[in-house]
Amino acid sequence: MLKVENLVKVYKDVRALDGLNLDVKQGQVYGFLGPNGAGKSTTILSLLGLIFPQEGSISLFGEEVFRDGKYDEGKLVKAKARIGYMPEHATLWDFLTPVQTLDIIADAFKIPKAEKEKRIGELLDLVGLKEVRNRKVGKFSKGMRQRLLLAQALINDPELLILDEPMTGLDPKGIAEFKDIIREQKKAGKTVFFSSHILAHVEEVCDTVGVIVKGKLRLEDSIENIKREFLRKAGYTIIIETNRPVDFSGVEWSVTPLGENKYRVLAEGDVREEIHDFVANQGAKILTMQVKEPSLEEIFLKMVK
């Protein structure tokens, strides 16, 4: 669906992309993470032919649209007809209303009139702008602009939806609606490639995550695998509660009492069975046992460091 190989983009003396590799499969909701200046937006702009990388290749829908500094404009235009893009920090034309905006964007895709009108109505309903359909965009709040930006990205019913920090400026209700829309896209078999710095959002809607640091992909996997791997490397934190006190002296794990009959065990691996046996050997019983999962944020911070 989307493949990037050894992409290099240098701005003056800054190497924004340093041999980036990406492989996004059809139907994936791919969360693209990275600290500020890591190269997220540069990657997205390259995918759309908006900037010129110096080296590498980009393939969209199985067609190579870019190689070593040159876009194949014919192939790129064809690919863009199947893509929806929502940019970061953008506004739309202030003098147009949402209906006029979507109408003119639909014209770029040569959508027939009847279909266009139907689609515009559906989208304005979907993003909650039906009531303000004839108000000038110049009078919109940041959140309303974001909603319209999403609507324009969906006008062509895209197979690949590229979203750059899409939830910035949205209120909690808007964020929830936004996540629903992404889930709907996934259900419909669409591919979503979306960058965000709000990791909780990524964790909730994405099935695969890529972490870019200094222009290089440092990690790419499913969230489950990433967490498992992180636990394997960084160690397990297990919280247990027993029916009576347990003496943990002599064990190879680090144990900290947390209160009456409650302990935190830090171990290199998954030692839940060993803990169970150890407690049982002392004639005690485990009432609760919980492996504390790392948040994506913890993993991300560790990666960035």
Place this chain on the structure above:
Amino acid sequence: MLWGFQLEFRQSLRTKKLWVILGIMVLLYIPVFYIIKSIGGSEITVEGAMAFLIQFVTGMAGFFIGILALLMGATAINSEIEKGTLRVAMSKPLKRVGYIGGKFLAHSVVLFLALLLSTVVGTLGVVWLGAPLTAVLVRDVLLLNMLLLLAMVQLVALGYIISTLVKSSSSALGLALVLAFVLFLIMPNVVGYLTFKASMNNPNMGHDEYIELQKEYTTKYLFYVPTSQVGVITGDVSNTDGDLANVTYNGMPYAIKKNPANLGILIGLTLVYLGIGFYRFLRMDLR
């Protein structure tokens, strides 16, 4: 191309600077016509009125719409990058050359409409002074418009180069204003002084010879000022000693035919500027 055209056309017509500049220009027409009427408008001949109209429109519209054209061009691309609208537009299945071509076409149409407004107001003024509305007047007014449009298009194209070189639209606007000041005020005066100085070497130089020298210097040293090139051409529309009652009217076709080099400079330089501006847009990072 049509997509970029319809968007830019609607946008340009809603630009405040367009209406402010046109408003000031049209307001300036009124006192000028009143003054002419009061200092002997009753003695004005048809030829005198037409000669006056052409010179006057060239001067006024050339200056005001020239500034407008330069400002339009200078903020055409960078302001869209700043707002993010260009990223939205170019993420759609459009070719860059089609988009910039449509934008350019829209700017040209808007400038043509502005020139038309200026000419219509000017023509109404001349008719009010007593000149009849003849076929020759209409033909020459249209030819004048085309010539001025070419000059304005050159300024838009020059603006595109600025717009692709200067990232900030406010800096580009400042640079365009400075450039307008240099092109329309400073350089013509410098060249005017040089012409005068050169004429001092020949104490026997007559009026006609002086005019020829002025044209030669303007062609040579102000080739990059399109309104000056138009001025050279329209200078041959009539022969006058400054008295509107004593004018020989040659017409626009005669003036254009007599100055092929200036027309060539206008067209050639426009193509060069457009080539550079378009090439830069096709190769630039839109971020």
